[in-house]
Amino acid sequence: MSLPRQPRKDATAWPESAVVIGTGLIGTSVALALRERGLAVWLQDRDEAAARLAADLGAGALLPESGPGGGPADVAVLAVPPNAVAAELLAAQRRGLARAYTDVASVKQLPLDNARERGCDMQNYVPGHPVSGRERSGPAAARADLFLGRPWVICPQPENDLQAIDLVTGLSQACGAQPVAVSATEHDQWLALVSHAPHVVAAAMAARLEQAPEAALALAGQGLRDVTRVAAGDPAMWSHILAANAGPASSVLRQVAAELEQAADALQLADSRDGQAGKHVAALLERGSAGVGRIPGKQGGGARAYQTVQVVIPDTPGELARLLAAAADAGINVEDVGLEHSPGLPVGVAELWVRPESAAQLTDALAAAGWPVRR
Amino acid sequence: MSLPRQPRKDATAWPESAVVIGTGLIGTSVALALRERGLAVWLQDRDEAAARLAADLGAGALLPESGPGGGPADVAVLAVPPNAVAAELLAAQRRGLARAYTDVASVKQLPLDNARERGCDMQNYVPGHPVSGRERSGPAAARADLFLGRPWVICPQPENDLQAIDLVTGLSQACGAQPVAVSATEHDQWLALVSHAPHVVAAAMAARLEQAPEAALALAGQGLRDVTRVAAGDPAMWSHILAANAGPASSVLRQVAAELEQAADALQLADSRDGQAGKHVAALLERGSAGVGRIPGKQGGGARAYQTVQVVIPDTPGELARLLAAAADAGINVEDVGLEHSPGLPVGVAELWVRPESAAQLTDALAAAGWPVRR
Numbered sequence: 001m002s003l004p005r006q007p008r009k010d011a012t013a014w015p016e017s018a019v020v021i022g023t024g025l026i027g028t029s030v031a032l033a034l035r036e037r038g039l040a041v042w043l044q045d046r047d048e049a050a051a052r053l054a055a056d057l058g059a060g061a062l063l064p065e066s067g068p069g070g071g072p073a074d075v076a077v078l079a080v081p082p083n084a085v086a087a088e089l090l091a092a093q094r095r096g097l098a099r100a101y102t103d104v105a106s107v108k109q110l111p112l113d114n115a116r117e118r119g120c121d122m123q124n125y126v127p128g129h130p131v132s133g134r135e136r137s138g139p140a141a142a143r144a145d146l147f148l149g150r151p152w153v154i155c156p157q158p159e160n161d162l163q164a165i166d167l168v169t170g171l172s173q174a175c176g177a178q179p180v181a182v183s184a185t186e187h188d189q190w191l192a193l194v195s196h197a198p199h200v201v202a203a204a205m206a207a208r209l210e211q212a213p214e215a216a217l218a219l220a221g222q223g224l225r226d227v228t229r230v231a232a233g234d235p236a237m238w239s240h241i242l243a244a245n246a247g248p249a250s251s252v253l254r255q256v257a258a259e260l261e262q263a264a265d266a267l268q269l270a271d272s273r274d275g276q277a278g279k280h281v282a283a284l285l286e287r288g289s290a291g292v293g294r295i296p297g298k299q300g301g302g303a304r305a306y307q308t309v310q311v312v313i314p315d316t317p318g319e320l321a322r323l324l325a326a327a328a329d330a331g332i333n334v335e336d337v338g339l340e341h342s343p344g345l346p347v348g349v350a351e352l353w354v355r356p357e358s359a360a361q362l363t364d365a366l367a368a369a370g371w372p373v374r375r
Numbered sequence: 376m377s378l379p380r381q382p383r384k385d386a387t388a389w390p391e392s393a394v395v396i397g398t399g400l401i402g403t404s405v406a407l408a409l410r411e412r413g414l415a416v417w418l419q420d421r422d423e424a425a426a427r428l429a430a431d432l433g434a435g436a437l438l439p440e441s442g443p444g445g446g447p448a449d450v451a452v453l454a455v456p457p458n459a460v461a462a463e464l465l466a467a468q469r470r471g472l473a474r475a476y477t478d479v480a481s482v483k484q485l486p487l488d489n490a491r492e493r494g495c496d497m498q499n500y501v502p503g504h505p506v507s508g509r510e511r512s513g514p515a516a517a518r519a520d521l522f523l524g525r526p527w528v529i530c531p532q533p534e535n536d537l538q539a540i541d542l543v544t545g546l547s548q549a550c551g552a553q554p555v556a557v558s559a560t561e562h563d564q565w566l567a568l569v570s571h572a573p574h575v576v577a578a579a580m581a582a583r584l585e586q587a588p589e590a591a592l593a594l595a596g597q598g599l600r601d602v603t604r605v606a607a608g609d610p611a612m613w614s615h616i617l618a619a620n621a622g623p624a625s626s627v628l629r630q631v632a633a634e635l636e637q638a639a640d641a642l643q644l645a646d647s648r649d650g651q652a653g654k655h656v657a658a659l660l661e662r663g664s665a666g667v668g669r670i671p672g673k674q675g676g677g678a679r680a681y682q683t684v685q686v687v688i689p690d691t692p693g694e695l696a697r698l699l700a701a702a703a704d705a706g707i708n709v710e711d712v713g714l715e716h717s718p719g720l721p722v723g724v725a726e727l728w729v730r731p732e733s734a735a736q737l738t739d740a741l742a743a744a745g746w747p748v749r750r
Contacts, residue, residue, distance in 0.1 A: 193587055202598075325693065
């Protein structure tokens with residue numbers, strides 16, 4: 001396969017108008033983000049109520065049957081399920097809705113194959129995927145800031161006009177995202193690894209809880225909540241995504257299944273009295289720990305790791321606000337806040353995430369202000 | 376197996392003194408919690424530096440060779456790995472360190488079997504497990520509030536003196552925990568389900584990231600971080616725990632492995648073009664979603680579910696404090712706080728978790744105070 005064309009670092013053709021087909025969570029969030037940047041936006045959805053709700057939220061105007069006023073929009077965004085992209089693309093191109101087209105599906109090879117098969121115009125269709133999401137869905141959950149600072153994968157094709165690549169790149173930047181050029185094949189393999197397979201793994205673990213005794217679930221801690229959280233996402237939507245990325249996703253799932261099967265074997269073989277779960281399990285745990293450490297961001301041990309400062313606070317209105325005001329008085333920017341407490345108890349533990357170089361300063365400042373901060 | 380004796384609702388024999396053998400995270404946290412309640416606490420660890428560090432943290436005094444001053448302590452807590460409990464118990468009983476003994480291992484059948492085999496005194500040994508922990512380990516990570524409001528499993532044995540059960544129950548309450556009587560068999564099965572197997576599942580998924588391209592990991596979102604987070608825990612400690620609960624843990628792991636294998640099969644068989652990942656995968660996702668919903672607490676959809684109110688705030692010191700002060704002014708208790716933002720961007724989204732009945736009131740109050748709150 002030929003190398004993808006690289007989008008320019010800064011798009012030269014910043015779009016001034018857009019059509020959004022499909023006003024679910026992602027489509028409406030794109031539209032809201034573009035409206036904030038002053039673009040003209042037209043909305044359409046098979047479900048007219050969804051399009052109207054998006055319009056009421058300020059995401060744009062309903063798309064007239066005759067198309068956008070004043071000729072084609074700069075970009076049309078097809079925010080529909082992966083297997084519906086090609087049909088919507090063809091329809092939109094036949095209507096001449098825009099000068100460039102993109103989609104937001106979380107798989108890329110399937111819509112591309114479908115589009116070529118259906119005879120879509122491949123000069124102006126530049127596939128894309130804003131890598132951002134939530135457990136919730138629908139226009140009401142949309143947020144203009146959903147894409148801020150997040151990667152937005154763009155898969156330029158050999159047939160693409162440079163202008164179309166520019167317009168789609170500019171669209172991603174107008175939404176506050178960081179465009180990154182990736183081939184469709186790599187995208188699908190990578191997303192299988194970092195999103196699609198983990199979703200099924202979480203679901204498979206969570207499914208074991210369906211029939212569990214309530215007393216067992218009462219012993220659940222944060223660990224179980226974290227491992228299973230994503231499994232609360234919309235099963236129908238994820239079923240579509242997984243079907244559209246069946247090959248790469250099933251390959252990762254088989255590897256994880258094999259690891260778990262081998263771990264179970266090793267555990268049963270190991271003499272439990274010697275305190276070792278067998279070299280195999282220990283090695284798996286080491287590899288897992290190393291894997292977590294490679295994820296960028298505060299919760300992994302990656303490059304942007306933060307430190308926490310912990311303070312015990314009374315569970316009454318205003319205490320956390322007072323604590324954060326004390327941090328602000330010390331001139332320290334708190335990157336994230338966690339608050340652990342159990343209902344019915346009079347105290348909780350606030351965790352303030354700060355850049356490592358600020359941790360000692362914050363601890364000193366809070367202690368000086370009389371807060372029970374753990375050193 | 377005979378039913379466990381129930382601990383009384385409120386222990387009548389609240390302990391006044393304790394010996395803690397093993398000053399790692401849990402042992403030191405127990406000691407700190409007991410010191411806060413004014414108990415006399417003596418500390419011992421094979422690693423003298425660890426015991427001294429715990430003592431320096433205010434967790435108690437080093438245990439003299441002659442034992443606690445003034446005769447046996449009320450309770451001795453064996454905070455050592457599961458496979459070391461019986462030997463330490465026997466040694467402690469021979470020294471006559473306490474009137475009652477308990478342990479804190481996260482498996483219960485193995486230490487019990489070992490203790491009976493070694494001929495420990497079973498009248499005054501009441502196994503226990505405070506269900507609480509962190510990814511960190513060692514005395515420096517200890518917290519007096521680690522057990523606040525958390526369950527503390529106690530496994531009373533048929534041979535136990537009532538007084539010993541009372542003392543161990545009182546110990547758990549002195550630490551702020553909620554004692555709950557469970558048989559050792561059930562405890563081990565339940566913990567395999569809600570803690571030990573999920574740990575291996577997270578590690579198996581995280582292990583797939585070890586060799587992943589950096590560009591793939593750059594696409595990781597919160598979902599992957601959550602699914603894999605616990606795998607950052609100490610591999611050596613978890614290897615001990617898993618070995619000690621090999622049977623129940625491997626049984627859950629085999630079930631999860633089979634689910635994943637079947638999901639992979641179903642994905643490969645399903646015609647990806649029809650948009651359905653096969654009934655099997657869809658059903659698994661539904662079951663997973665139902666399972667998550669059964670976990671109590673805010674992050675599952677369980678009985679104590681909360682609602683969030685979202686507000687876009689500038690990423691500058693003091694903004695979150697101002698927001699929380701506004702919530703406090705409205706008399707609303709914020710149960711938890713989340714803050715999403717990407718480094719380098721000027722805004723973030725604060726998520727305030729409140730009881731469902733407070734959500735509308737908070738939204739109105741914040742909007743009235745001029746905050747850009749999403750309705």
